[in-house]
Amino acid sequence: MLMENTYAIETKDLSIHYGGFTAVNEVNIKVERRKITAVIGPSGCGKSTLLRAFNRMNDFVPGCHVSGELLMQGQNLYSRNVDPVEVRRRIGMVFQKPNPFPKSIYENIAWGARINGFKGNMNELVEQSLQSAALWDEVKDKLQESAYALSGGQQQRLCIARTIAIQPEIILMDEPASALDPISTLRIEELMQELKKNYTILIVTHNMQQAARASDFTAMMMIDENRSGGVIEFDETKKIFTRPMDKRTEDYVTGRFG
Amino acid sequence: MKRQNDHFPTGDAFYSSLRKRYLTASIWQTAFFSALLIAIIGLTALLYNVADGAFGYVAYEYKKDPATFTSIPVNELTRDDLQAILKENLSSGAYKKLDNEQPMAERSQSDLYTLFLERLVQIDTQATWSMTDSIFHGGEIRAEVAKKYPNATLEFRSWLTPQFLTTPMSSKAEFAGVRTAVLGSLWLVGIAIMFALPVGVGAAVYLQEYAPKNWLTSIIQTNINNLAGVPSIVYGMLGLAVFVRTLEALTSGAAFGVTDSNGRTVLSAGLTMGILVLPLMIINAQEAIKAVPDSLRQAAYGVGATRLQTVWYHVLPNALPGILTGSILAISRTLGETAPLIVVGASTFITVDPESPFSKFTALPIQIYNWTTRPQPEFHSIAAGAIIVLLAMLLTLNATAILLRNRFQRRL
Numbered sequence: 114m115l116m117e118n119t120y121a122i123e124t125k126d127l128s129i130h131y132g133g134f135t136a137v138n139e140v141n142i143k144v145e146r147r148k149i150t151a152v153i154g155p156s157g158c159g160k161s162t163l164l165r166a167f168n169r170m171n172d173f174v175p176g177c178h179v180s181g182e183l184l185m186q187g188q189n190l191y192s193r194n195v196d197p198v199e200v201r202r203r204i205g206m207v208f209q210k211p212n213p214f215p216k217s218i219y220e221n222i223a224w225g226a227r228i229n230g231f232k233g234n235m236n237e238l239v240e241q242s243l244q245s246a247a248l249w250d251e252v253k254d255k256l257q258e259s260a261y262a263l264s265g266g267q268q269q270r271l272c273i274a275r276t277i278a279i280q281p282e283i284i285l286m287d288e289p290a291s292a293l294d295p296i297s298t299l300r301i302e303e304l305m306q307e308l309k310k311n312y313t314i315l316i317v318t319h320n321m322q323q324a325a326r327a328s329d330f331t332a333m334m335m336i337d338e339n340r341s342g343g344v345i346e347f348d349e350t351k352k353i354f355t356r357p358m359d360k361r362t363e364d365y366v367t368g369r370f371g
Numbered sequence: 372m373k374r375q376n377d378h379f380p381t382g383d384a385f386y387s388s389l390r391k392r393y394l395t396a397s398i399w400q401t402a403f404f405s406a407l408l409i410a411i412i413g414l415t416a417l418l419y420n421v422a423d424g425a426f427g428y429v430a431y432e433y434k435k436d437p438a439t440f441t442s443i444p445v446n447e448l449t450r451d452d453l454q455a456i457l458k459e460n461l462s463s464g465a466y467k468k469l470d471n472e473q474p475m476a477e478r479s480q481s482d483l484y485t486l487f488l489e490r491l492v493q494i495d496t497q498a499t500w501s502m503t504d505s506i507f508h509g510g511e512i513r514a515e516v517a518k519k520y521p522n523a524t525l526e527f528r529s530w531l532t533p534q535f536l537t538t539p540m541s542s543k544a545e546f547a548g549v550r551t552a553v554l555g556s557l558w559l560v561g562i563a564i565m566f567a568l569p570v571g572v573g574a575a576v577y578l579q580e581y582a583p584k585n586w587l588t589s590i591i592q593t594n595i596n597n598l599a600g601v602p603s604i605v606y607g608m609l610g611l612a613v614f615v616r617t618l619e620a621l622t623s624g625a626a627f628g629v630t631d632s633n634g635r636t637v638l639s640a641g642l643t644m645g646i647l648v649l650p651l652m653i654i655n656a657q658e659a660i661k662a663v664p665d666s667l668r669q670a671a672y673g674v675g676a677t678r679l680q681t682v683w684y685h686v687l688p689n690a691l692p693g694i695l696t697g698s699i700l701a702i703s704r705t706l707g708e709t710a711p712l713i714v715v716g717a718s719t720f721i722t723v724d725p726e727s728p729f730s731k732f733t734a735l736p737i738q739i740y741n742w743t744t745r746p747q748p749e750f751h752s753i754a755a756g757a758i759i760v761l762l763a764m765l766l767t768l769n770a771t772a773i774l775l776r777n778r779f780q781r782r783l
Contacts, residue, residue, distance in 0.1 A: 170672065175584055202675035212666035214685065224684070225674030272670070279674050 121146040121283055121313035122167065122204075126181035129159070129166050131174070137163050138341040139181065142332050144283075149305055149314045151324040151350065154334030155365070159342025160317045161209075163334070164285050167315060168204040169197040185282075202229055205276035206285040210292050211268035213260035213275070218243075218252050221260045221271055225279045238278055246274035247304050266297025273304065277312075284308065286316040290323065302327045321366060325354050333362045421762075424755030425530050428505040430516045430523040431545070434493035453483035460491050485534070489546045496545060496749045497523050531756040539722040540738070544749035547742075549757050551721055555637060555732035556706055556764065558725050562641025563648060563705045564698060570645075571652025572687075572694055578653070579660040580682050599650035607714030610643025615715055624729030635716030638728035643711050648701035655700065659693020660686055688779075695776040702768050706761065709736040735761045 123143040129136050137159040144150050152160045162171065169190065171177045183190045190200050213221050222239045231238065239256070243249040248270045252263070260271055269289055276284055286305075290298035298320075305314055305327055318324050324331055331353040333346040346359045357363045380388055437445045440456050448456075454475055458466055469475065469486065478486075488494050497520045500512055505527060516525045538548030582588045619634035620626045622642070663686050671681040687694075717737045725732045735757060742754035 168673070170669065173668075173672070198675055198677055201672060206669075206673040208666060208669060208673070210666060212664075212670045214667065214670060215689065225676070228677075228680050228684075229675050275670075275674060 119146055120144060122183065122185045122315075124181065124183055127163075127166065127183055128180045129162050129171060130178055130180070132176045135339070135341040137166070138337065138339075138343040140344045142344055142347045144313060144315055145330060146313050147309055147311070148329040149309050149316060149327055150330040150332065151328035152315070152317045152332045152334060153319075153321065153324050153365075154342070155336075156319075157342075158334045158336045160334055161287055162342070164287055164315060164317045165206075167283070167285055168201045168206055170201075170206065172197050202279060203281055204283045204285060205279060205281035207269070207272050207276055207287065207289045209288045211265055211272055213263070213268050213271050215259070215261060217257045218260050218263070218271060219256040221275050222278045225275055229279055231279075242274040242278040243271075245277050245308070246270045247300065247307070248274055264297070266293050266300060269293060269297070269301060270304065273301075273308075277308070281312070283313045283315060286314060288317055288319060291319060298323070321368070325350060325366075333357075333359070333365065335361055335365075421755050421758045423502045424752055425759055426502045426505070427528070427752070428500040428509070428512050428525055429528045429749070429752075430497045430499075430520050430525050432495050432497055432520060432523045434495050435491065437492050440487075440491055448480075448484065448487075450478075450480040450483060453480065453487050454478075456491070457483065457486060465490070481534070485538075485546060489541075489543065494543075494545050496747075499748045499752055529756075530752045531759055535753070535756055536760065539724070540720055540733070541722070542720075544742075544747060544753050547750075547753055549735065549738060549760050551724060552733050552735045552738040552757070553760065553764065554724050555717070556734045556736075556761075558637045558728075558730075558732060559641050559644055559712075559734055560702055560705045560768065562638060562728065563644035564701060566642055566645030567648045567652045567701055568694075568698060571649050571697070572656045574649075574653045575656030575660055576682055576687070579657055580678065580686065595650050595653050599654060602710075603647055603708050604710040604714065606643055606647040607711030609646065610639060610711055610715045614639035614642050622729075624727070627729075629727070629729045632729050632731070635718075635731065636729045637725050637732035640712055640715045640717060640732065640734075641728070643715050644705045644708060647708065647711060648704050651700055651704065652694075652697045655697025656690065656694045659690035659697070662693060663689045691779045692776045695772055695779065699769050699772040699776075702772065703765060706765050706768070707736060709734075709740055712737055735764070 120143045124140050127140045128138050140163060142150075152164060154160050165171045166179055167183065171179065179191055185203070188195065214224060216224070219239055222242050223235050226235065226238055240249060240253075243252060248267060251267060252271075255262075260268060263271060269292075273284075273289075290301045293301065302323065305316070308314060309329075316324075316328065328350045331348065331350045332344045333353060334342050335345045336342050346353065346357060346362045348358075353362060354366050357366065363369075379385075440460060441448065441452065443452060457469075457475070461469075466475075475483075498516070500508075505512065513525060516523055535548045536553065537550050538546065539551045541547040578588065578592065614622050615634035618639075622636055622639040623629065623632045623634045624636070624638075625632070667685050667689065668681055671685050676684070712734055718731050718733050719737060719741045721731055721733050723731070739754050739757045739761065742750045742757065745751075
């Protein structure tokens, strides 16, 4: 077992820049282990940019660079001796639009494990991952069929299963339910509650009720006068939605703003 | 606000303006249709022109009467009869030479019959007619032949025969074939694709997936696009300077122990063609790679894939149909190009099959060009036959590439 630190990951003055423009400014949050932390805020405030900084997906954006620290068990994930591939291996990601590989359902799960050198029983891993993502019963008879034949909600759960299969410590979710209907959304939320028993989850959402229902902690983001986004308030979800400290947070969560 | 509604035409004014709009529309529709019609007429004329030359009446005489060699009617001669006749009437040197090329005892009846006609009877074509003339003016042609060439036989002939495909070049049009040229063209396509496909895809992958977006890459990109439009003769000059001359030791095979050759080999020509189609391959592969959705790359990176794993397992398989489209264009170009081959030094008269990359060669377009420049009309007819062969090859190779592409598309 890993060192039992209550925080899975934390940021210290983490800023994200595109060329000379600062998109996200000096974020300081501590994400608790095996909890769901939601990031909320109006469009364009840098929620997704911040989330992508956690597993270094921004490395692929030309001109994007990061200052400050992103600490996982005391290790800065942006330090020179950390390989971004290892970061993504330990911090999995589920994207806004379901994006399964154009392969069979089985291959979708197995590929990530295989390229990461998984040596155990692949069938077992596929079954376990699909079960953890509450998809096994629906697909167990058609594992060799194309993942594209699944519905949007099923595809998204497949993407979650794919992420679980590589056994990450943290799962990032970028508005995972925004492209889904209410029933599929509900299933994803139920699944998140199930997953937090084993994983730390960081989720970006537009949906205020979703954040209030599903998360334990909430980071409220807002853009400042320089159009840079920043976390203006970070606390337990209960507090953010009932007794926010910041007037802007209160306006936003009550729907008077944004 | 003013009532803007009053400014729109109503009633009769509306209908008269509507009629005018419909009139303009129908004029344009006619123009579009005419454009299509012109294209169809052009293509039909092309095909008709080729077919017109490849089939038709031909009047020929025998220089020596077959009856002087045998008493058996010509169409009843057996293999053994023919072999005996050839042995008896050819000079022993000529017979031995033929026997060395392929033992007489192993040759087929039709092969021996061709030799009989070519070497002993010596067919001599007097006149040929196009397909159109042959069909519509048959009577006049028969009368003309009877008057002008009383000893000649008149026959409706297809210059495109199975034999035409399997025999090499000959100085007599009646016995010439495209075998050497077809094989040469296939070698060219093979070498060009083997060079251009991996290099082109590699360059495209580097440009799309690895290269930083800066002024240097954008200059390179612009140059690749421009190179695709450079006249092919320029590539021929390049091939002559680089592959035929500078790299002669390699392209002639001297470095590999081949001694009886110079730089004007099928390898030099194939590589020249490869360079020629390279920009085409790169641009097509780039477009195909660009069309692979970013979400797929992110999915792969998201589960901890390296860049190479992402490219190799996801980007390339999904770009394959587009890459194959580029290959189709490259094949067509390689088959049809003539100018660079002339510069690089394709042989115009060669009867030996290309057997290795270091062989001398000829190609179908070269052969066609060569035949059309001869004064004898029967060579024009076999040139038309060779064009049909070229078109058929083009269709076959393209169809294969398209089938492959559809196969890969369905797998996704």
